[in-house]
Amino acid sequence: MTETLLDRALLRLEEAARHLTIDQDVIEKLKYPRETTKVRLMIRMDDGARKSFLAWRCRYDDTRGPTKGGIRFHPDSNEAEVETLAFWMTFKCAVMNLPYGGGKGAVQVDPRKLSRTELERLSRAYVQAFARVIGPDRDIPAPDVYTNSMIMGWMADEYNQIVGEVVPAVITGKPIALGGSLGRNDATARGGYYLVRHLAGELALPVSMDIVIQGFGNAGQFFASLAAADGHRIVAASDSSGAIRSSDGLDADVMIAAKKKGRTLVSLAAELGAEVIAPDELVATSCDLLVPAALEDMIHEENAAGVRARVVLELANGPVKPAADVVLEGKGVVVLPDILANAGGVTVSYLEWVQNRQGYYWEVEEIHARLLKIIEREGRAVWDLSKHRQISMRSAAYVHALERLATAIEAHGTQPFFTS
Numbered sequence: 001m002t003e004t005l006l007d008r009a010l011l012r013l014e015e016a017a018r019h020l021t022i023d024q025d026v027i028e029k030l031k032y033p034r035e036t037t038k039v040r041l042m043i044r045m046d047d048g049a050r051k052s053f054l055a056w057r058c059r060y061d062d063t064r065g066p067t068k069g070g071i072r073f074h075p076d077s078n079e080a081e082v083e084t085l086a087f088w089m090t091f092k093c094a095v096m097n098l099p100y101g102g103g104k105g106a107v108q109v110d111p112r113k114l115s116r117t118e119l120e121r122l123s124r125a126y127v128q129a130f131a132r133v134i135g136p137d138r139d140i141p142a143p144d145v146y147t148n149s150m151i152m153g154w155m156a157d158e159y160n161q162i163v164g165e166v167v168p169a170v171i172t173g174k175p176i177a178l179g180g181s182l183g184r185n186d187a188t189a190r191g192g193y194y195l196v197r198h199l200a201g202e203l204a205l206p207v208s209m210d211i212v213i214q215g216f217g218n219a220g221q222f223f224a225s226l227a228a229a230d231g232h233r234i235v236a237a238s239d240s241s242g243a244i245r246s247s248d249g250l251d252a253d254v255m256i257a258a259k260k261k262g263r264t265l266v267s268l269a270a271e272l273g274a275e276v277i278a279p280d281e282l283v284a285t286s287c288d289l290l291v292p293a294a295l296e297d298m299i300h301e302e303n304a305a306g307v308r309a310r311v312v313l314e315l316a317n318g319p320v321k322p323a324a325d326v327v328l329e330g331k332g333v334v335v336l337p338d339i340l341a342n343a344g345g346v347t348v349s350y351l352e353w354v355q356n357r358q359g360y361y362w363e364v365e366e367i368h369a370r371l372l373k374i375i376e377r378e379g380r381a382v383w384d385l386s387k388h389r390q391i392s393m394r395s396a397a398y399v400h401a402l403e404r405l406a407t408a409i410e411a412h413g414t415q416p417f418f419t420s
């Protein structure tokens with residue numbers, strides 16, 4: 001049988017379990033998603049034709065609280081991917097000690113081929129289909145790849161219309177005008193950046209870093225912006241159109257402004273004095289910090305040996321395959337794992353949910369301070385665990401999360417109540 005993305009993700013669970021004395025019940029509970037709903041969404045296109053799209057929402061585990069996780073719009077989305085992303089959310093929320101379980105959703109669609117009105121109809125159709133699955137105390141979606149605050153706004157509005165009241169805490173990553181939080185837009189990148197800054201001494205990173213960014217969307221662009229503002233150099237970057245490189249550094253502001261106008265990075269090469277390179281050359285570019293911020297499995301058996309970075313910061317979910325992890329560890333490259341490195345997004349989503357429920361909204365400085373405190377606290381705990389047990393940061397993050405999950409599973413007792 002071919003190995004799925006979820007099979008590979010479960011290897012991390014098995015590895016973490018080896019470092020703990022864990023009841024088999026805990027592993028049995030975490031090995032399978034508790035519920036995945038699959039729906040075919042049907043919408044009217046602008047030309048009057050009907051078109052259908054497959055969509056999913058997975059609530060992987062709700063032991064520690066309502067399930068939480070983004071919704072992805074991507075042509076390659078599939079059930080195994082959604083379940084794996086929901087598994088990662090379960091561990092991510094546990095690493096950060098957020099009172100959530102893990103969930104995720106997706107629509108199999110290329111949103112770049114839809115008009116704005118088609119996109120809005122599709123987003124509303126998603127909520128119509130999953131209104132009974134989601135809820136502020138049940139399952140709370142947020143943005144992910146190719147979804148954004150505008151889409152979250154449409155979805156929140158549709159949910160309010162269905163239930164007949166205003167329930168801002170049902171979705172996070174909303175526009176500020178609809179109860180979104182200040183600081184959610186750059187939170188994924190900021191959390192990763194705070195983590196690197198906090199551990200820079202231990203990781204022997206220089207004061208001024210050369211950085212390579214794979215994937216130049218929400219996470220990648222905000223990371224470039226934060227890093228450039230502190231004087232670090234972006235020496236190579238890529239998006240789905242290809243990769244560019246300049247040893248003199250790429251201007252983050254120019255790249256971000258051009259992306260906002262719909263341009264590709266490759267189309268900017270001449271203006272930036274950069275060369276166009278192959279995607280695997282990007283990964284092999286010499287740098288202090290390699291930041292995968294695109295999709296899963298992008299550092300794999302074939303290109304891992306070429307990595308010439310001191311540290312890899314996984315802003316994307318699952319960008320390094322387990323086989324590549326082994327290669328990187330052998331080369332002495334430290335990988336700051338996704339469930340910790342990109343957890344700034346869900347952490348500020350949590351702060352948004354808290355603000356929605358209390359009806360009182362914080363200044364951005366308050367959001368940054370709370371994010372900093374949580375990421376430094378948990379980042380330090382994972383670092384210490386990895387040193388103490390002589391294990392990788394990834395294993396340490398899973399051990400840290402699994403301890404919390406096991407405690408909660410056991411606390412539920414032998415006849416656990418889980419939401420139906």
Ligand SMILES: NC(=O)C1=CN([C@@H]2O[C@H](COP(=O)(O)OP(=O)(O)OC[C@H]3O[C@@H](n4cnc5c(N)ncnc54)[C@H](O)[C@@H]3O)[C@@H](O)[C@H]2O)C=CC1
Binds near residue numbers: 216239
């Ligand atoms: N948005 C969020 O709050 C969070 C996102 N993440 C993860 O971060 C990653 C990126 O997400 P976002 O930035 O939100 O998505 P996005 O949709 O804003 O950007 C995705 C970027 O990846 C690029 N891309 C796609 N295929 C590529 C390829 N083959 N090579 C290079 N670049 C490619 C796209 O061109 C785009 O620039 C995903 O793995 C996502 O799950 C993780 C935590 C939170």
Ligand SMILES: O=C(O)CCC(=O)C(=O)O
Binds near residue numbers: 343346350
């Ligand atoms: O903000 C959230 O609730 C979840 C973000 C997400 O999907 C992720 O961290 O992968």
